[in-house]
Amino acid sequence: MRALWLIGGLLSVGLALIGVVLPLLPTVPFLLLAAFCFARSSERLHAWLLSHKTFGPMIADWHRSGAIRPNAKKAATVSIAAVFGISLIVGVKTSVLIIQAVVLSAVLFFIWTRPNS
Structure with missing residues (x-):
């Protein structure tokens, strides 16, 4: 085990x-x-x-x-914005962009509602 x-x-x-x-x-x-x-x-x-x-x-x-450091929150936000931006630039389908926007927004909401360490 x-x-x-x-x-x-x-x-x-x-x-x-x-x-x-x-x-x-x-x-x-x-x-x-x-x-x-x-x-x-x-x-x-x-x-x-x-x-x-x-x-x-x-x-x-x-x-x-249950805390996340502010620098980690900022890094996650920049990374998520970059991924979404790349998706826009390469012309990902609108339906995929909508799903991506919903999921990434939920992730950002979770991250930014955690207390700072």
């Missing part, structure tokens, strides 16, 4: 890293999932994740108060 938790943690870290550059893939939820999985599989990886210079504070902020 520990091996499954370890694989889940490693996959979650991988998805979080991809989410750093892809705005539609959230980073923090995957980091939280990785911390959860590592807590059940590897004390060393769990400690590494919680003490990581970049990821550790995000996990601590979320666990403490």
